[in-house]
Amino acid sequence: MTYTRSAQTEIEVAASAEALFDYLDDPARLGAHMQKPSAMMLGGRMTYGFDEAQGRAVGSVIRMVGTILGGGLSVEEVVVERQPPHRKVWETRGRPNLLVIGAYRMGFEIAPSGKSSRLLVFIDYDYPSSAAGRIVGAMFGPIYARWCINRMIKDVISAFHES
Template identity: 45%
Template sequence: MKEARSAYERHTTTTVGVAASASELFAFLDDHHNLSSHMASPRSPMMGGGHTELILDEGQGRVLGSHVVMRGSAFGLRLFVDEIVATRTPPITKRWTTVAERLIVIGAYTLGFTIAGSGTTSNLTVWIDYTLPRRGRVWGLIGGKAYANWCVRQIADAPLTRFGST
């Protein structure tokens, strides 16, 4: 299960109904390419003309302890995050958490999802618990909540685009 929220200052969550079995949905979400595309596009206003590059280790983000790295820029500032897969229980839940980061509007975080499936449909809950950035906390106060909502929504919307909603 996810870490106690007391380690983080903020929390955002969303739940959607997806027209896919829990196994299909988990397989889709277990591929980090499907989760990070919203940060790879320089057309996104939330990235301020920047984008990130996804770097996966030999575990491809699909095994406990696997590293998922993203580096790039947003609003002309350099970004870096190294996440580690902390929980992975197919087809129910997955959680990854930062081990190193240089971010603008949020700081350290744990991000994950939980799936409750019934036959060919599933309820997907995506959440993020995060701190404000160590440097520039004012940017976190201004944009942290909007960014966290956007990030969670992008991850929740990705399988809706692939499978449809219920």
């Protein structure tokens, strides 16, 4: 599938590719920023649900449900690529019920670099399909997408004590 928008961030992490992949391979850890109320989530939060593979195998399903401004949110993702310790990609399945972005593909790539690793986190996405969703998406989708990948990067920095 081709998406109309994208965002990405790349950093150097003082960790082996294996350690970094192991950390990022846990969807609950990677999406921890979605599980806490925040200004970007307008006080809302998402709760995760996993299949038996816990989001750590190709075909594994990850479900998120939550609320924002009293309305329900839901999305189902499926892992479409998993190549330890270098790359993992997941994408939405069905029609996501989200506010500022619609269907998306997210992932990360890790390249060893001496005793460190180069980490790229990305999201390719569309705006929501409804007329109102396209308007809200155009206003806030890019901000939200950038916030999401930057939160993942900040969590990695905290976990590996980068400065």
